Amino acid sequence: MSETADIAPIVEILPAKAWAAAPADRVRLDYDGRRRRRIVLTGMAGARYLLDLPETAHLRHGDALKLADGRLVEVEALAEPLLEIRAASTEALLRLSWHIGNRHLAAAVFADRILIRRDHVIAHMLEHQGAQVREVEAIFDPEGGAYHDHAPHSHEH
Structure with a gap:
């Protein structure tokens, strides 16, 4: 099994206040950590998530990262x-x-x-x-x- 098999891909970024479901996890990031194109993020629960975008994105406090299975991971700005x-x-x-x-x-x-x-x-x-x-x-x-x-x-x- 490859090392990336346990990394859930992020398929969409949902802006803060544009989503209402309870998040499955949360990632806590400073400003530099929230301005990324490609990075593996580790949630508070220990799960890992792959952000892989064509261009750099600016994640904001309260945004949600939608996973392929529909779960949401909330972005918390540090x-x-x-x-x-x-x-x-x-x-x-x-x-x-x-x-x-x-x-x-x-x-x-x-x-x-x-x-x-x-x-x-x-x-x-x-x-x-x-x-x-x-x-x-x-x-x-x-x-x-x-x-x-x-x-x-x-x-x-």
Whole structure:
């Protein structure tokens, strides 16, 4: 028997809130673990599942991985070390978001704050721009976009 015989193939990704059945298992993944094309995942119950897609997918907290036999495996996003950036005004927060975007950093953007991965150099730069920066542990689900939802590309124009 081959080593892959005990690995159940994932046949579909169901978005959060688009499914209602009780999940058979759960996989817990950080941001990097949720941005994959091909990977063997191990569920909380110890079972293994094969994600094998033509393109990289971004799994989100609450999505379900549908198996060939119809069972569902829920995706649970893990909290990870991040920086929370706040500003004195909406205008100031917009300026800070420009500086973050200008550096092509993945960012989760909210009305009153921005979350990015911890980076002491970026934290220092943002503080010098007037940001209030603090370390937090949270789920990281950054905005998609031109640089974060596609395959690597050249910046040459």
